[in-house]
Amino acid sequence: MKISKILIAGLLFVLSETAVFSQEKVEQWNRFEISLNHRIQGNGFTDVELRAKFYNADTTFLINGFYDGDNTYKIRFMPQEIGRWNYTITSNIKEFDNKKGYIECVRATGENHGIVRVADTYHFKYADGKQYYPFGTTAYAWIHMGEELQEITLETLKKSGFNKVRMCVFPKSYKLVHEEPLRYPFKIKKMTQDEEGNKVFLWDFERFDPEFFQHLEKRIDELSAQGIQADLILFHPYDKGRWGFDSMSEKMDVRYLEYITARLASFKNVWWSIANEWKFLKSKSVADWDALIETVGKNDPYGHLCSIHGPTSVYYDYTKPGLTHVSIQDEAPVLNSYSTATLRNIYKKPIVLDEVGYEGNLSQRWGRLSPEKMTNMVWNGVISGGYVTHGETYMYSGEKDTIFWADGGSLKGSSWKRISFLRNILEDAPGPLIMSDISRDLKTSSAGKGYYLVYFGEEMNESWIFSLPIKNGDKKRLQPGAKFKVDIIDAWDMTITADPQIFETRKVDGYRVFDKDMKEVRLPLKPYIALRITETD
Structure with a gap:
C-alpha cells in the first residue's frame, strides 16, 4: 500500500532483533505506523495476537495490531499530545514480543486540526x-x-x-x-454463476482481503x-x-x-x-x-x-x-x-x-x-x-x-x-447557533452576545420591524441601548445586502425588544430571506 506523505508522519520500518527503535517526529493527530514482517504457516488474521502499549507520563493507549497480508503485520497509533511516547509490543510471535521504542510527537501544523469531538x-x-x-x-x-x-x-x-x-x-x-464492486472485504473461496448469470460467492470469512x-x-x-x-x-x-x-x-x-x-x-x-x-x-x-x-x-x-x-x-x-x-x-x-x-x-x-x-x-x-x-x-x-x-x-x-x-x-x-x-x-459567526427563545420566537437564533440570525423560510415579507427576543438562549439577555446593523441574506440567490440603518434597542416590551424609533427593514418580498443582525459601535 502506498501511504500519503502528507497525511502520515509515521514511517514504516521493519523490526529486527534490536530491542529499541525510535521515530524522530510525528505530528500530533497524524498516524504513526509500525510494520512487522513474519512468515506464518497458518492464518495471519486469526492465529496471531499483536498489540502495543503507547504511553507517556500521564496517559496510556492500548492499540490492537492487524494483519495486512503478504506476511506483514501493522500497528497504527494517533498521538494525542505533544512530547515523547514510549511503546511496548506484545505478541504470540516471539520476534515481535516485548519490542520497545518511542516516538516524538510534535505540534500539528497547517490544516491538521485533529479528530472531531x-x-x-x-x-x-x-x-x-x-x-x-x-x-x-x-x-x-x-x-x-x-x-x-x-x-x-x-x-x-x-x-x-x-x-x-x-x-x-x-x-x-x-x-x-x-x-x-471491484473489490470485496473477504477472500473468495469459490465463485459461480446462477441461472441468470449473476455471480454467486462462497466467502472465506476467516480471511479479510x-x-x-x-x-x-x-x-x-x-x-x-x-x-x-x-x-x-x-x-x-x-x-x-x-x-x-x-x-x-x-x-x-x-x-x-x-x-x-x-x-x-x-x-x-x-x-x-x-x-x-x-x-x-x-x-x-x-x-x-x-x-x-x-x-x-x-x-x-x-x-x-x-x-x-x-x-x-x-x-x-x-x-x-x-x-x-x-x-x-x-x-x-x-x-x-x-x-x-x-x-x-x-x-x-x-x-x-x-x-x-x-x-x-x-x-x-x-x-x-x-x-x-x-x-x-x-x-x-x-x-x-x-x-x-x-x-x-x-x-x-x-x-x-x-x-x-x-x-x-x-x-x-x-x-x-x-x-x-x-x-x-x-x-x-462567532459561534454555533441556538434558538433565542424557542417557546416564543420560531425564527430567531443567536450565536451569543451581539449576533442573531433570523430566517423567514418560505414566508414572503415586504418589511420587518426590528424586534429581538429579550431571551438569548443560555447567553446573557439583550439589554436596552444596544446598537445593531442588519444584513439581508437571500439564501437562494446567495447574496448579502447591508441595510444602511443603525438600530438601537429601547426598553424591554414584554418578551421582546424593539428599535427605539420602531424602524423597519425593507425586504425583497421573496421566500428564503434571512437577516444577520450584529451589534455595532
Whole structure:
C-alpha cells in the first residue's frame, strides 16, 4: 500500500532483533505506523495476537495490531499530545514480543486540526479547539464504483464545500445501484454463476482481503486532504442476499469490527455510523446493536464520533453513552425552523439529520425534493441549532444512470451551492447557533452576545420591524441601548445586502425588544430571506 506523505508522519520500518527503535517526529493527530514482517504457516488474521502499549507520563493507549497480508503485520497509533511516547509490543510471535521504542510527537501544523469531538453539548470541535460545522452529503457506494468515477467524485467533493460524506464500507445492492464492486472485504473461496448469470460467492470469512481495506484507506486519506470527514456506515440492509454481508454470524460481525477499528481508528477524519436503517436488518435485535456499539467503543482507543441511523422516524435510544450524537432519518424536524431545537432538548446531544430526503427527480417521495425545498430544510435545521445532510438523486438516463447519492460522480443539482453559502455564513459567526427563545420566537437564533440570525423560510415579507427576543438562549439577555446593523441574506440567490440603518434597542416590551424609533427593514418580498443582525459601535 502506498501511504500519503502528507497525511502520515509515521514511517514504516521493519523490526529486527534490536530491542529499541525510535521515530524522530510525528505530528500530533497524524498516524504513526509500525510494520512487522513474519512468515506464518497458518492464518495471519486469526492465529496471531499483536498489540502495543503507547504511553507517556500521564496517559496510556492500548492499540490492537492487524494483519495486512503478504506476511506483514501493522500497528497504527494517533498521538494525542505533544512530547515523547514510549511503546511496548506484545505478541504470540516471539520476534515481535516485548519490542520497545518511542516516538516524538510534535505540534500539528497547517490544516491538521485533529479528530472531531462533541463540544458544548450540542456541537462539534476539532481537537485543537477549532469549531467544526458538519455540512455533509451522501455517496453511499462511491468507493465501489469504477476508478474513473471515484476520481470524479473526489474532484466534485473538492469543489462542493461539503466537509463530511456518508459512505458504506460494504457494497450496496439496490434498485438504483447495480454495479458489481471491484473489490470485496473477504477472500473468495469459490465463485459461480446462477441461472441468470449473476455471480454467486462462497466467502472465506476467516480471511479479510487487505487490498479492499487498503483501497478504503486510500480514499479516506484523500478525503482528509480535502478537509472532509468520512462518516463510515459499518452495516446496512442493502445486500438482500447478493453477498451476504448483512447476515454474517455474530462472531463474524465482531471480528469485522475489531479488524476495521484496528485499521482505521488512527485516521483522524473517521466517524463510525454503526448502521444505516438499522431496523431493516431483521437478523439483529436492539440488544445486538447495543453489543456492536459497545464493540466499536471498546476497540477505538480515541473515542471517534459514533452513532446509528434508523429508517424514517425510527429513533434509537440516543441517550445511550456509546452514541456521541443523534443521527436520524426524518423530514418532520426540518419542515419548520424550531423542531430540531426540541430534539436537542430531549437528547442533550448534537442533532444530525442525516436524511431528510434528497434533491432529485425520482418517483419515490424521498428522492424528489426541489432544490429550493432541500435548501430550506438545511436552513431550518441550522437555525434550530442542528445540522442537516445533503443528498442528490437526479436520474436522466434510466436506472443505470449515475446518481450521486449512491454512486458519486458529478453533482447535477443546485442546492449544494446554497448549502456551501450557508456554511460560509455559519463559519463567519462567532459561534454555533441556538434558538433565542424557542417557546416564543420560531425564527430567531443567536450565536451569543451581539449576533442573531433570523430566517423567514418560505414566508414572503415586504418589511420587518426590528424586534429581538429579550431571551438569548443560555447567553446573557439583550439589554436596552444596544446598537445593531442588519444584513439581508437571500439564501437562494446567495447574496448579502447591508441595510444602511443603525438600530438601537429601547426598553424591554414584554418578551421582546424593539428599535427605539420602531424602524423597519425593507425586504425583497421573496421566500428564503434571512437577516444577520450584529451589534455595532
